[in-house]
Amino acid sequence: MQYLLLIYRSEAELGKMDAAARKQMTAEYGAFTQSIIQSGHFKAGDGLQPSTTATTVRVRDGKVMTTDGPFAETREQLGGYYLVEAKDLDTALGIAARIPGAKDGSIEVRPIMIYD
Template identity: 55%
Template structure:
């Protein structure tokens, strides 16, 4: 079954972090991603640019509305994602717990609902 690991951290907290500590977290993603590849569970994943670069699109009363930035003002912002293919939720949770940003923010585990 496929799951998406949504990586949410606070951009404000990251901006105030010691650059060495932040660099260690970023560097930890290489081995983490390689472990997923070696385990044969990685389907895909990407980093996302800062939430300030987002454009939110909605349709209201038949008119397209654009909002610069993310839809919701939250403490944490979506910073990236992985899609993994594992046997069950427990295994997906195990991979989420190994994510370097789990110590800084949160990792939401969501099952993929195939179309």
């Protein structure tokens, strides 16, 4: 089964990181990504540009409306994702717990819908 692991963290806190801390974080993500590629769990994944680059689209009464920025103001913003193959939810949760961002943010784990 496939699971989407959504990585949330504070962009404000990320912005406060010095160059050495950013380099360390990048190395941790690189090592994690390589580990799930080698284990066969990795399907896709990427970091996202800051939420200030987002555009939210809504359609109301047939009219398309766009708003700059994310859908809602929150303490943590969606910063990236991994799409993984895992035998069950417990396996997906174990993978999510190893994502470096879980240490100071949160990881939302959601199963991908299967259409028959």
